[in-house]
Amino acid sequence: MTDTLADHADSGLHRGEPLIEMAGVGKSYGAIRALRDVNLRVNAGEVTCVLGDNGAGKSTLIKIMSGLHPHNEGTLTVDGTKVTFSSPREALDHGIATVYQDLAVVPLMEVWRNFFLGSELSGGRFPLAPLKVRDMKRIADEELRKMGIVVKDINQPIGTLSGGQRQCVAIARAVYFGARVLILDEPTAALGVKQSGVVLKYVAAARDAGLGVVFITHNPHHAYLVGDHFVILKLGGTVLDKNRKDVTLDELTGQMAGGDELAELSHELGR
Numbered sequence: 404m405t406d407t408l409a410d411h412a413d414s415g416l417h418r419g420e421p422l423i424e425m426a427g428v429g430k431s432y433g434a435i436r437a438l439r440d441v442n443l444r445v446n447a448g449e450v451t452c453v454l455g456d457n458g459a460g461k462s463t464l465i466k467i468m469s470g471l472h473p474h475n476e477g478t479l480t481v482d483g484t485k486v487t488f489s490s491p492r493e494a495l496d497h498g499i500a501t502v503y504q505d506l507a508v509v510p511l512m513e514v515w516r517n518f519f520l521g522s523e524l525s526g527g528r529f530p531l532a533p534l535k536v537r538d539m540k541r542i543a544d545e546e547l548r549k550m551g552i553v554v555k556d557i558n559q560p561i562g563t564l565s566g567g568q569r570q571c572v573a574i575a576r577a578v579y580f581g582a583r584v585l586i587l588d589e590p591t592a593a594l595g596v597k598q599s600g601v602v603l604k605y606v607a608a609a610r611d612a613g614l615g616v617v618f619i620t621h622n623p624h625h626a627y628l629v630g631d632h633f634v635i636l637k638l639g640g641t642v643l644d645k646n647r648k649d650v651t652l653d654e655l656t657g658q659m660a661g662g663d664e665l666a667e668l669s670h671e672l673g674r
Contacts, residue, residue: 418448422482422584422615423468423499429476429639430463437463438639440477444632445584445615450606452618452626454659455636461619464636465588468617469501470494498583502573504592510562514554515543517561518576542579550575550605567598574605578614585609586617591625603629623655635659 423445430438438460445451455461466472467479470488478485481497488494491501508517516539524535524542544557552571554564561569570590577585587606591599606629610616620626626633633650635643635658643650643658 420447424480427477449631452630459636460639500577500582501586518543567601
């Protein structure tokens with residue numbers, strides 16, 4: 404399944420080595436403070452799960468790490484160097500790849516074309532030079548098979564694949580193009596149990612190969628299956644920050660459900 408991922412395990416990354424560190428990071432949009440004083444560390448060979456409801460600040464966190472929006476408080480460190488990304492391309496150059504909830508795929512376009520979308524192989528300067536279609540089809544098919552993803556036809560529209568398969572193609576694409584940190588935005592949100600299981604297997608495979616994975620989700624059960632560290636955001640701030648050994652699934656679920664606020668509401672309702 405993981406020949407391609409195994410290559411990354413030998414790329415100089417050591418489990419526990421910090422790849423991304425955030426210290427006191429905050430982000431404001433005018434008078435609106437979307438994120439405040441967030442500390443986060445993404446280590447090689449570990450899955451850092453960031454949980455929270457809508458409006459908790461998860462999307463803002465993703466945008467800062469992926470280069471869409473710069474932070475305006477605190478520090479962001481990548482490989483020990485303080486950075487402020489000005490574009491997603493800059494984040495990609497640092498080995499940080501993001502797989503968004505909408506996947507950024509073109510449903511009517513072939514699987515192989517989506518695999519190379521924005522990074523097409525050509526015989527010269529694209530778009531004037533001819534594309535290396537045969538090479539791209541071969542590489543896409545080989546890389547997907549190495550991850551255990553077998554599609555009936557590499558030429559079929561990616562929209563004909565299941566949600567789980569499309570997520571796995573996006574993960575394989577990011578890994579192939581050199582990701583060391585993989586940010587996954589709600590990858591199981593719209594999937595059933597079986598398809599969610601397929602995606603979680605590849606999250607674990609990426610972790611075991613030495614990549615640092617940031618798993619954004621609102622599902623504590625999915626997070627607990629693969630997570631090594633857990634951060635829960637609420638209204639832009641951190642309400643829980645614990646390693647796996649220090650937190651139970653019940654505690655994680657309780658905090659996601661509202662924690663003390665839920666207990667207070669239950670008491671007020673007299674149940």
